[in-house]
Amino acid sequence: MSAPQITGWRALREVIHGRILSGTYPPGARLPRDADLAGELGCARTTVQRAMRALADEGLVERKRKGGTRVLARPVTRATFDIPVAREEVEATGRAYGYQLVAREIAETPHSVAAAMGLPAPQRMLRAQALHLADRRPFMYEDRWINLVTVPEIAHVDLTAESANEWLLAHRPYSRYTLRFSAANATPEQAGLLGTQDGAALFVIERCTFLGLAPITCVTALAPPGYALTTGT
Template identity: 50%
Template structure:
């Protein structure tokens, strides 16, 4: 059987079911990642991604030398998944549209280096695009992708396929950071989002890594009326 057929989300739900059913109770130690990978016939990185999500959700606790245990007192936390913008729009009943504005290979800005924790600058792929709902601006993305970590991105026709979906399918992450802040629309942003210059907008900044290797950082500036759903 070919390894890696299961998604990390399927693996996560299976391990979670073991905990809910009492197979592994509060304080119990879970098998090593390598053992679980053999048991579930998947890649070790898939197990690690699933475990990271369970840890982020407060269900398990991972220690470098102590292994992985079910928490004695599970935490309750709101969780935010990295969204597929197309699914967001279609889930609200809108028709999805996409426009590639710019794609260029260049050294990152200092802000991008800092966001990804890069000690030395290396050429990255900058992608600026606009997501549309029923023909109207929805979010404006300014994304930087590491071509060292994800070299295949250079072969993708980004006029037809957006980087948001492609990366989530082809560049699994083991951790991510998320920031929210407000900004005022500058002249270019106002034009692209069809708002008045100076309008207050919500910005969502995300960065992802696989282990210690940077994958991407993106700033998504949302049009007025945007709503973000959190579940707990």
């Protein structure tokens, strides 16, 4: 069987991108040499180099002189908006990060979550509720649903030791996401978890990630008064 012929760097970029998303090249893996990829895919070495530059600019890979090309530990997080990682947000301010798993269960998703995931009906998924801390004080509460069809191995991960957010970013790259910001008044239960007053204004982040059309996870994150989200390029 002859090797597939790549006619341009954009087509090659899509091939390598697909291999990263599928796990053929997992996070942290070293990619084949440019010359080897050129021979495998029937294109010029300069085509490979141009495609790799594009992937590096997008935050998918890291290229080092004499060190080769590696998939970044958190690929596809440098899009038009960086997905917040609570640990990094807390530590960037000089505070100590902490984490508590509030609850974990296999349950049927609400209709609203199924709709956000593009599913025709609710499905049984892993629900993980967690509290992120800054200097031992509540920083953010998250209520997360994880699709066990797309991410079956999450069922065996110890989420008391590692947040689902960090595990998913390290082990399940996504190809697209939806993101919504809003405000809401804290319910008594939410106020208790976040250490604020009943009815206090909360900052709400609703996010779903996908691998192609397959949903990976949907999370609603709530932050108490005083939280600020900063981004830039």
